[in-house]
Structure formats: C-alpha cells, structure tokens
Amino acid sequence: MYPALPANATFDDLLLACDSDLADQARRQRCLVCGNAVHSDNYPRKPRGRLRKLPLEHDLRLSLCCARHGCRKRKTPPSLRFLGRKVYLAATIILISILREGATQARMRRLSALVNVDRRTVERWRTWWRDAFTATPFWRIARARFMPPADEARLPGALLQRFAGNSLTQLVALLRFLAPLTGGQVHAL
C-alpha cells in the first residue's frame, strides 16, 4: 500500500510516506468544482515540536490544486504529520504520549535526551490528548466505535491497544484513524 521504504527509514520517513500515499489518492480524484485534473501544490509549514532537524521535504504540507486556469480550487488531503491548527507533529505527540505511559525516571531522562523537551512540555502534550482531543467533534463521533469505551484518561495508549498487530502497525493504524482531524474538515482544535 505504501511506497517502499529503506530498511533504515525513520518514523518521520514513514509518516511522510503515508502522507504521500494520501496525496496520491487525492490526486486520482478530479477537481470537485469543475472536474478538471488536479496537480501538486505543496506549501511550507513548519511543524512545532520537531524532534530533530529533518530534510526540507518534511516541512511541506502536501496539497493539490485544480490545474485549470481560473479555477485553481485547492484540495488538501489528510495528513498524518500535522494535527490541525496546532501544527504539532502527530508523531511527536503520539510517541511522547506513548512513552509517557509508565514513565519511570530513567525513561523520562532518555526521552528528554531524545526529544529535548522537559516535563512541562510533555505534560502539555498529554493535556492536549486529555482535554483538546476529547473535545473535538471528530472524537465525539468516533468514540462510539469503541466498545467497551476507550478510557479517555489514558489516551492515546487506550486507543492504540484497540488496533491489531505489532506496535508499529498499531501506530500507523492510529495515525490513519486520526487523519480526518488533519484534513481540514474539523476546525475545533
């Protein structure tokens, strides 16, 4: 389903590949306004909460627009890398929140060394899941899919467990599940 990734691909590479896949799907559909073909029209968007310096392509929000002069209707596919207006990298939020499940002192030190954030920042991200995410119209509808209900105090770990497969497969499934939050239809973030 996804373009082949090198064996040493980082998690960021994986997310970028997923986003390219979503953009390809959107490119195969024609302009919703005039029915013309659409083409790539990416724009720069600097994500906050960046783990480390990455190649320039990681700072591009993949987007499309109608190829017909005079229409140019923009079409922005969902993204696994950008979570709504807050523009935090989805990967950062999720990885940190997951690592935070059972955060021992040693783990916390390792995490801080890895992502260069302090406890306060981690707490802010955890609060995002607990308060902001649970208040989105997206989640208010989507949570009905989970039976028994997911424990909202333990997001996103509580969601992750509901997807099958190994931890990487689960993570990708979770990010795909969250994709509608980034597609421009939900503005409550």
Ligand SMILES: [Zn+2]
């Ligand atoms: Zn058009």
